[in-house]
Amino acid sequence: MHIADGVLSLPVVGAAAAVAGGGILYAVKKTKAEEVPLISLLSGAFFVFALISIPIGPTTVHPLLAGLLGIILGMQAFIAVIIGLVLHVLLFQHGGLTTLGVNLILVVIPALMAGKLFYSMKRLPVFARAALAGGLAVVSCVLLLIILLLLSDPVYGEGTFSTINILAIAYMPLAAVEALLTGFAVNFLYKTRPELLQKDRMKELSENGG
Amino acid sequence: MGGNHTHCVKSHIHHTCDSWVCHWEPRTKTVAAVLFVTGVVSLHSFYLVSAVLLGVLLVSFSAGLPFKLLLTRIILAAPFLLLMAVSIALGGGFPPAAERLTFAGLVLFKALTSIIVMTVLLKTQPIDRYFNGLAHMKLPPVIVTVLFLAHRYVYLFSDQLANTQRALAARLFQPGIKKRSLAVYGEAAGGLLLKAVDRSDSVYRAMAARGFDGILRTGPPLSIRKRDYLKCGTVLLVTTVLILLDWMWFV
Numbered sequence: 001m002h003i004a005d006g007v008l009s010l011p012v013v014g015a016a017a018a019v020a021g022g023g024i025l026y027a028v029k030k031t032k033a034e035e036v037p038l039i040s041l042l043s044g045a046f047f048v049f050a051l052i053s054i055p056i057g058p059t060t061v062h063p064l065l066a067g068l069l070g071i072i073l074g075m076q077a078f079i080a081v082i083i084g085l086v087l088h089v090l091l092f093q094h095g096g097l098t099t100l101g102v103n104l105i106l107v108v109i110p111a112l113m114a115g116k117l118f119y120s121m122k123r124l125p126v127f128a129r130a131a132l133a134g135g136l137a138v139v140s141c142v143l144l145l146i147i148l149l150l151l152s153d154p155v156y157g158e159g160t161f162s163t164i165n166i167l168a169i170a171y172m173p174l175a176a177v178e179a180l181l182t183g184f185a186v187n188f189l190y191k192t193r194p195e196l197l198q199k200d201r202m203k204e205l206s207e208n209g210g
Numbered sequence: 211m212g213g214n215h216t217h218c219v220k221s222h223i224h225h226t227c228d229s230w231v232c233h234w235e236p237r238t239k240t241v242a243a244v245l246f247v248t249g250v251v252s253l254h255s256f257y258l259v260s261a262v263l264l265g266v267l268l269v270s271f272s273a274g275l276p277f278k279l280l281l282t283r284i285i286l287a288a289p290f291l292l293l294m295a296v297s298i299a300l301g302g303g304f305p306p307a308a309e310r311l312t313f314a315g316l317v318l319f320k321a322l323t324s325i326i327v328m329t330v331l332l333k334t335q336p337i338d339r340y341f342n343g344l345a346h347m348k349l350p351p352v353i354v355t356v357l358f359l360a361h362r363y364v365y366l367f368s369d370q371l372a373n374t375q376r377a378l379a380a381r382l383f384q385p386g387i388k389k390r391s392l393a394v395y396g397e398a399a400g401g402l403l404l405k406a407v408d409r410s411d412s413v414y415r416a417m418a419a420r421g422f423d424g425i426l427r428t429g430p431p432l433s434i435r436k437r438d439y440l441k442c443g444t445v446l447l448v449t450t451v452l453i454l455l456d457w458m459w460f461v
Binding site: 005159187 | 243247248252283286287290293297298300302317318320321327328329337340350352357359362363366368371389391392393397398399400402403404405407409417423
């Protein structure tokens with residue numbers, strides 16, 4: 001998500017920044033020195049995922065992979081995503097300076113929900129639960145954005161061709177694409193490196209690897 | 211698969227300049243930019259925001275930034291901004307109401323102002339010098355370390371993404387949203403993730419061997435001079451005046 005400066009009102013931006021700041025501080029407190037290289041590498045990898053462009057008709061979409069983030073990183077997603085967003089601002093001037101907090105919670109909250117969903121539905125096959133988590137992440141991201149837009153100004157929701165209606169329609173195909181993409185990516189990881197998809201995997205990975 | 215952005219990551223070279231903005235110390239420049247953009251976001255007057263946009267355009271030219279660079283940055287953000295502006299303007303039907311047009315213009319101009327300010331902030335010194343400045347802004351050491359390392363890995367992974375793109379093209383891969391194509395995208399993302407995890411092993415060992423304790427040591431920052439404080443103070447003064455003018459306009 002790259003919400004630009006000026007789209008949302010200052011109180012909404014301020015509240016989101018406070019929530020995001022709290023989340024980052026909590027994640028930083030929980031991070032050990034040996035986890036830093038892993039988080040950095042995953043942060044770089046997720047940044048590059050967002051550069052993949054998938055053609056849909058005359059346009060292209062860039063995967064968000066918030067579901068995958070939540071499944072792999074858990075709470076550490078706060079650090080990986082904020083760094084990814086800062087790099088987007090630094091390298092491309094995508095997003096905004098005041099909207100860093102908004103853009104962070106728009107990705108991380110759905111990511112955390114997706115991670116919870118994935119690890120709680122153990123009876124379903126890996127592909128199905130990853131796809132569900134991936135699709136849910138996009139849907140909840142759009143719902144969250146709609147709430148923030150409405151809190152900023154009701155004009156975003158007025159009329160048949162309102163911003164909110166257009167956003168909902170535009171993101172519907174992305175939710176389907178993300179669901180399948182997350183399903184295939186997690187299924188691939190499950191087949192090749194199942195230990196990546198265990199709870200407390202960050203701790204294990206840092207103990208074994210880094 | 212990677213497209214223009216991969217090229218954009220690799221071609222990220224700062225514009226060499228010798229203007230007053232280029233000599234501005236990064237920390238005070240960042241504080242001034244963030245407070246200025248926050249102030250602009252709080253404005254309600256379309257005419258005032260239009261004047262601010264014109265002002266920052268003039269500042270960007272005085273900073274020695276080429277117009278082509280600004281245009282590239284604006285074009286990158288254009289799809290999202292246009293989607294917002296058009297849906298706000300035409301959301302209530304055609305012809306659009308005057309208030310809707312004004313609101314759409316306000317959102318668009320605020321966003322454009324911010325993009326120009328960010329470009330001026332980030333393209334007027336080498337990125338390494340800017341990162342070094344950020345590292346001395348009392349940020350948590352973990353954030354600074356991850357930022358420095360992730361920035362390096364972005365180049366590494368964008369190279370890998372470009373290689374994957376070439377390999378897929380050589381195998382006549384058809385990009386699109388067919389199930390088979392999405393399986394390829396998903397497995398490519400999974401593969402990239404695996405490489406990241408595997409690499410973290412050797413990276414940490416190498417860093418630990420060099421005494422890494424969770425804090426990345428960076429070079430000393432540029433010293434803040436009187437003229438940096440003066441530039442920062444001027445921006446804050448302008449921001450305050452803008453907020454006061456806006457307040458007088460509306461109350």
